[in-house]
Amino acid sequence: MILEPETQRLGLTTLPPEILHNVLCFVRPRDLARVSRTNKHLNNFVQNNGPLCREIYLRLLDDPSESAASADLDWQHELQDFVRLTRVCDKAWREKAPELSFVHDVVVRVLKRSSCTDRTSVKRTRNAVTFSPSRNTALLAQIFADESTRREFLCQSFIWQRARGKGKYFDRPPKPEHQMSAKLHCLYGVPQLDTAMIGKGSAEVTPTDQTYEDAEQHGIFAYALAKVYDLRDFHPHATWGPFLADDSGRVDWERLEAIMIVIKHGISRMGLEEEHLLFDICWNRPFDGAWKNSYVPMPFIRPAEDDLDKEDPFGVSGTYLRVICFLDYGDFFNFNFHNGVVEHTGELVTNDMPRPVVSVGEAARLMMMKIHVTKIEKLEGRDEDKGPDAVVVHFAGFTELLHGFGSQNLSSTIKGKVRFTPDGEVRWTTISVFAGQERWSSEGIQIGGPKSAKCIVGNWFDVNHDPTGPVGPSAFWKISDRDPEVNDDKFSTSDVLPWFSPSGNGPVPDEVEAEEIILDDHSISGSETDD
Incomplete structure (x- = not known):
């Protein structure tokens, strides 16, 4: 056997740039920084190498070219941020709390840049699976799989702090970190109901803290319920909806978070997740569908030729499932008007304090809703080139x-409108009409943006804003599309077909290969905290 002379052996530094590029594009993202520290030649090659970072990025994540958020991307910065996100969210990372703002910004950015792998051929894997496949959401779901990560980043809003004994007084205005955590929880899409998420034994809760004993007894649901049904939050400054009480029209994510927890509790009590895949898909799949244009139409419905549907930027027309919850009015009235003393201390409740939690039963009702576009109004004073805004x-x-009233027929007509909020979220207003009289109204926000597969989450109230209520939470989500050949005044087979999908765990969408979304020590995550 003849050995080559030492001088003839080739190393990475001797390879032509195009070959070196083809080698390094298969390096784990977290290892790219280590490669650049090997020697000066590799450092010069890796630093500011946008094409290399782009290729590594696209091996793991969705191609953002289909999204409006893709212009002028700094590929190296995007890759570095994603790698850091996986490290910060790793179970071994000890100081998670200071990273909340960073995690919020990166997660929101990654979701905005989500796209299906092939929009020309995307289809429903099952009739009830309304979202399109995305590598971004699959990766984010695995990044947030650890309980400690979810607790530190999704469970830090005011209701969670109150459950930990730290929320005696409201924060006015709400703390930014509370809003960011609540928004992450809403985008995650699976309300955290486990008492363990409150954090027994943490430094925030002392063993003598009576509040934690209450939290362990009632769970986070009781604190969410106390926020959702508090009439003090229903006033003109928040337009009686899930908005900040400053006349800005911006979303109050803490309120949306509390509503989602209450709705999820009601769905679970009715056993709907076990009976129908539609509920499992919408309420038990982390991040799935929580991005713009993620909704997938029914495959056998022809696109509408109606000009209004073509011009609709929100994809309104179609069939929706809707869940509303409410308290017995006696319990509701007592909670708001005869609940003015803090238990254990005897302290009077003031306007800057949350009402004490109460153990009351909540009822839930399930409805199916069919709507179609009637008018598209251009806002005055705005240029047409601003598009859907x-x-x-x-x-x-x-x-x-x-579901909910036996054989009683409680059908109603409904009308409403959809538009953007000042902070770019999609706002839905509905008005329910019984016997020709407007009775109930609701305000909601579509999680994920326009044409997302996620819920429109909000609250309902008396259309005349009765100061004594009642009020309650509401959520609805699209399950099917408008068939232009079917009467808009009745349900068709295509409207209700997803309802009959069997329960169980739906498949990972066909277009995403399993090996592409696994995060482990051989991919881009790990327990190290250096670099």
Whole structure:
């Protein structure tokens, strides 16, 4: 055997740039920094190498070229941020709390840049699976799989701090970190109901803290319920909806978080997740569908030729499932008007204090809603080139009760409108009409943005804003599309077909290969905290 002379052996530093690029594009993202520290030649090659970082990024994540958020990307910065996100969210990373703002910004950015792997061929894997496949959401779901990560980043809003004995007084205005954590929780999409998420034994809760004993007894649901049904939050400055009470029209993510917890509790009590895949898909799949245009139409419905549907930037027309919850009015009235003393201390409740939690039963109702666009209104004083920001989409339709009142027929007509909020979220307003009289109204925000597969989450109230209520939480989500050949005043087979999908764990969408979304020590995560 003849050995080559030492001088003829080739190393990475001797390779032509195009070959070196093809070698390094298969390096783990977290190892790229280590490669650059090996020697000066590799450092010069890796630093500011946008094409290399782009190729590594696209091996793991969605191609953001289809999203409006993709212009002028700094690929090296994006890759570094994603790698840091996986490290910060790793179980071994000890100081997570200071990283909340960073985690929030990166997660929101990654979701905005989500896209299906092939939009031309995307289809539903099952009739009830309404979202399109995304590598971004699959990776984020695995990054947040650890309980400690979810507790530190998703469970830090005011209701969680109150459950830990730290929330005696409201924060006015709300703390930014509370809003960021609540928004992450909403985008995650699976409300955390486990008492363990409150954090027994943490430094924030002392063994003698009576509040934790209450939290262990009632769970986070009781604190969410106390926020959702507090009439003091329903006033003109928040337009009676899930908005900040400063006349800005911006979303109050802490309120949305509390509403999602209460709705999820109601769905679980009715056993709907075990009976219907539609509920499992929408309420038990982390991050799935929580991005713009993630909704996938039914495959056998022809696109509508109606000009209004073509011009609608929100994808309003279609069939929706809706869940509303409410308290017995006696319990509701007592909670708001006869609940003015803090238990254990006897302290009077003031306007800057949350009401004491109470053990009351909550009822839930399930409805199906069919709506269609009736008018698209261009907002005055705005340029047409501003696109969907410059329009309000009006709709009308009807609802039918599916669960909750036995054989009673409580159908109603419904109307409303959809538009953007000042901070770019999608706002839905609905008005329910019984026997020709407007009775109930609701305000909600579509989680994930326009045409997302996630819920429109908000609250309902008396259309005349009765100061004594009642009020309650509401959520609805699209399950099917409008068939232009079917009467808009009745349900068709295509409207209800997803309802009959069997329960169980739906598949990972076909277009995402399993090996592409696994995060382990051989991919981009790990327990190290250097670099």
